Amino acid sequence: MKFTFCHNNFNVTNLEKSLEFYDKVLGLKEIKRIAAEDGSYIIVYLGDGINNHKLELTWLRDWDREYNLGDNEFHLALRVDNFEGAHKMHEELGCICFENKDMGIYFISDPDNYWIEILPINY
Template identity: 30%
Template structure:
């Protein structure tokens, strides 16, 4: 097994104190390219419980973008202008970008999911109250698993093959400790 060339002290020294000018920065969204919005939108809403937060169709660029995340229906403004303002202030969204024609092009094999060489993107994560209950639900719904949980998280696959970690916040420290992680 390879050993890390970094130690905890070095990691801490590499992280600068944030500049005061960045105090209002947030992580707004992560973008995933998708082949078929019909499958993706169904999966993320019906299987994971996300809602459509905002969408934009841009024929001049031959694409549509769909922003999804966890929100209460009553919190999503109905008025388009208010909805855009509300959405622009959110954090933790996922943008699904659909390039027109990928769903009907028989020769299009899909996008790289980061799980085969060359590796890169790993996964997104969704925290659930109880992993076992979530796993049972996913099994009933026929969701494909990349890894079933042994003593930690489960990993499921979305319609494009992207991995989604299903984790529970309560057991993170226990799991990391069992793997011999040095917590800082």
């Protein structure tokens, strides 16, 4: 028996704002969309065009508050081939929420405050 990674899910309060963020900030593109016939939910899968692993964004029509992320200790991590360039772009966009310069990593936060770890390619 062998298990393989498929996707991670983040629930979002504003799907269009989140799609714009993930495209602009990380270059993730929509690859699949599922919408309920009654409009109660939309699920969008994003990919990087390289790996099979996806980020699933779920929007729920009747959700009326921010998501409680607790201490936000869980996160998604992405490697980038131009760490300095990515850091500069994320700094200019104002989405860096935490840096650990000793480890050579940093985190950005999305519109719903999910944290995304950015790693150099050789990390």
